[in-house]
Amino acid sequence: MKNLLSTRLTVDYPNKPRILGDVELEIAEGEILGLVGESGSGKSTIALALLRLLDHKGGKIHGEILFDGRDLAKLREKEMRKIRGSEIALVLQSPLSSLNPVLKIGTQIAEAWRAHNPGNAKQWKEEALGLFSLVSLPAEPSFLDRYPRQLSVGQAQRVLIAMAILHKPRLLIADEPTSALDAITQSEILELFRRLNRQLNMAMLFISHDLLSVASLCSRIAILQRGQIVECGATEQMFREPRTEDTRALLQAVLRNPFAAQPTELISHG
Amino acid sequence: MKVRLRIMRDRLKPGRAAQMIALVVLALVALASLFAGFIAPSSYSEQFRDAISAPPSARFLLGTDDLGRDRFARLLYGTRVSLLLAPAAALLSTLLAALIGGLAGYLGGRWERYVTSGIDLFLSLPWLFLLLAARALLPLNTSPITSVAITFLLLGCLGWASPARIIRAGTRTLTNADYLVQARASGISGFRLFSRHLLPNLRPILLAQFWISIPVFILSEANLGLLGLGVSEPLPSWGAMLRELENYTAVLQNPWMLAPVVLLVIVVGCLQVVLRTEDQIPC
Numbered sequence: 009m010k011n012l013l014s015t016r017l018t019v020d021y022p023n024k025p026r027i028l029g030d031v032e033l034e035i036a037e038g039e040i041l042g043l044v045g046e047s048g049s050g051k052s053t054i055a056l057a058l059l060r061l062l063d064h065k066g067g068k069i070h071g072e073i074l075f076d077g078r079d080l081a082k083l084r085e086k087e088m089r090k091i092r093g094s095e096i097a098l099v100l101q102s103p104l105s106s107l108n109p110v111l112k113i114g115t116q117i118a119e120a121w122r123a124h125n126p127g128n129a130k131q132w133k134e135e136a137l138g139l140f141s142l143v144s145l146p147a148e149p150s151f152l153d154r155y156p157r158q159l160s161v162g163q164a165q166r167v168l169i170a171m172a173i174l175h176k177p178r179l180l181i182a183d184e185p186t187s188a189l190d191a192i193t194q195s196e197i198l199e200l201f202r203r204l205n206r207q208l209n210m211a212m213l214f215i216s217h218d219l220l221s222v223a224s225l226c227s228r229i230a231i232l233q234r235g236q237i238v239e240c241g242a243t244e245q246m247f248r249e250p251r252t253e254d255t256r257a258l259l260q261a262v263l264r265n266p267f268a269a270q271p272t273e274l275i276s277h278g
Numbered sequence: 279m280k281v282r283l284r285i286m287r288d289r290l291k292p293g294r295a296a297q298m299i300a301l302v303v304l305a306l307v308a309l310a311s312l313f314a315g316f317i318a319p320s321s322y323s324e325q326f327r328d329a330i331s332a333p334p335s336a337r338f339l340l341g342t343d344d345l346g347r348d349r350f351a352r353l354l355y356g357t358r359v360s361l362l363l364a365p366a367a368a369l370l371s372t373l374l375a376a377l378i379g380g381l382a383g384y385l386g387g388r389w390e391r392y393v394t395s396g397i398d399l400f401l402s403l404p405w406l407f408l409l410l411a412a413r414a415l416l417p418l419n420t421s422p423i424t425s426v427a428i429t430f431l432l433l434g435c436l437g438w439a440s441p442a443r444i445i446r447a448g449t450r451t452l453t454n455a456d457y458l459v460q461a462r463a464s465g466i467s468g469f470r471l472f473s474r475h476l477l478p479n480l481r482p483i484l485l486a487q488f489w490i491s492i493p494v495f496i497l498s499e500a501n502l503g504l505l506g507l508g509v510s511e512p513l514p515s516w517g518a519m520l521r522e523l524e525n526y527t528a529v530l531q532n533p534w535m536l537a538p539v540v541l542l543v544i545v546v547g548c549l550q551v552v553l554r555t556e557d558q559i560p561c
Contacts, residue, residue: 089467
């Protein structure tokens with residue numbers, strides 16, 4: 009399969025140099041790559057760095073971000089803006105704070121639509137309603153008149169996903185999209201991602217600290233520790249034979265079953 | 279019928295009721311000043327030499343001032359001037375503050391530093407002397423209409439600095455909000471991000487700055503008048519009438535001189551009620 013994205017990425021913050029050091033990620037077209045790591049390991053920084061959204065926090069990007077033959081790290085801001093939302097889209101982790109509290113859902117979708125279709129700005133409504141039924145939201149015009157605080161967390165997350173796939177991006181970056189959700193909504197959203205990936209042939213970078221949801225969704229997993237990729241490989245392979253101590257610790261933390269006689273039997277020792 | 283019922287029900291909500299009452303009061307004050315020519319028994323500049331500093335009577339509802347002019351007529355006409363001038367100047371200064379403070383907070387980095395030092399410099403200038411110099415540059419006698427225009431521009435262009443500071447600080451806390459990152463990630467351009475996504479979130483701050491400026495500007499207009507820069511005689515304004523209150527022994531003897539203060543408090547209070555209820559987003 010053709011490579012959609014491959015990076016070699018270093019990020020410095022003014023007060024925290026080397027928050028990411030030489031992070032190498034590769035995502036093929038239509039593939040879902042899981043990125044797992046503890047809090048503070050730099051997962052969210054990767055998500056923002058790929059879209060070059062770190063300048064507000066003072067983050068500096070070195071290295072290269074090859075996306076479809078172009079180096080995003082060298083693009084001018086104007087060209088980068090055209091890629092954001094249309095070719096690479098982002099879904100952030102807390103759905104309710106990622107929607108503008110004072111704007112109606114419809115207005116926010118219209119703005120996102122207009123950003124890449126200034127010519128036919130009126131068409132957003134049909135597009136939005138079409139996507140709403142795809143993400144299992146009520147496809148009614150009255151829903152567009154709601155404000156974010158009139159939505160449940162699950163609905164808000166679906167709105168964000170609908171907004172992210174508005175322009176049929178080739179890569180969707182989901183930064184802990186399920187960590188704010190309850191278990192049932194979580195599995196529904198995971199199912200939705202799986203369906204979108206199949207139907208739209210959309211590649212995904214699924215960032216999470218929840219190994220189990222990553223394992224159920226992704227064919228490959230990369231493990232991030234202290235700003236570096238310590239391990240990357242096929243999901244099953246990694247669960248059976250973790251190569252590094254860090255990965256083993258992660259797996260043990262997740263898979264410890266309080267009622268099992270052998271708490272870690274899924275993981276081989278040695 | 280159904281629509282009418284819903285309107286009735288909405289009106290009964292406590293917030294709505296207060297808003298309606300405040301609106302009616304404001305409308306009455308505005309109408310009274312608009313039709314001052316019909317309501318007031320005399321012109322605002324006519325001097326009654328037989329009744330100088332007269333107490334309230336059937337002839338002069340609020341008495342006369344030391345030039346023998348009918349206070350009630352002057353209050354009505356003065357309301358017309360002040361009710362137009364202060365909110366208009368407040369609007370101008372709040373817009374300037376939103377643009378300057380908002381952009382500084384939004385852009386951050388060195389732009390923010392430049393603007394912040396600019397604001398500090400602006401606030402530390404000796405305005406009394408600069409205004410005296412400005413007065414010296416203007417012709418000695420300006421027509422009342424020109425004086426109103428000059429006052430409007432001065433208030434609007436001098437009043438933006440402290441609200442701009444507050445708005446910059448408010449914007450600074452908003453720029454790191456998740457929803458702005460999310461909007462940027464949708465490819466929305468910088469200008470639209472500022473005008474469509476950030477400014478609506480600043481609305482409560484902007485409205486507060488706006489209505490705080492109104493009473494301040496009504497009083498500033500009085501102070502400008504002392505420098506010969508405010509609304510010029512014989513045109514009355516609340517500021518000019520408030521200047522009379524400097525003589526407190528006269529105020530103690532003639533408490534009806536406080537009428538413009540009472541009206542000022544009522545109008546500012548009503549404005550506040552109307553704006554606050556409008557600020558709530560309908561559920």
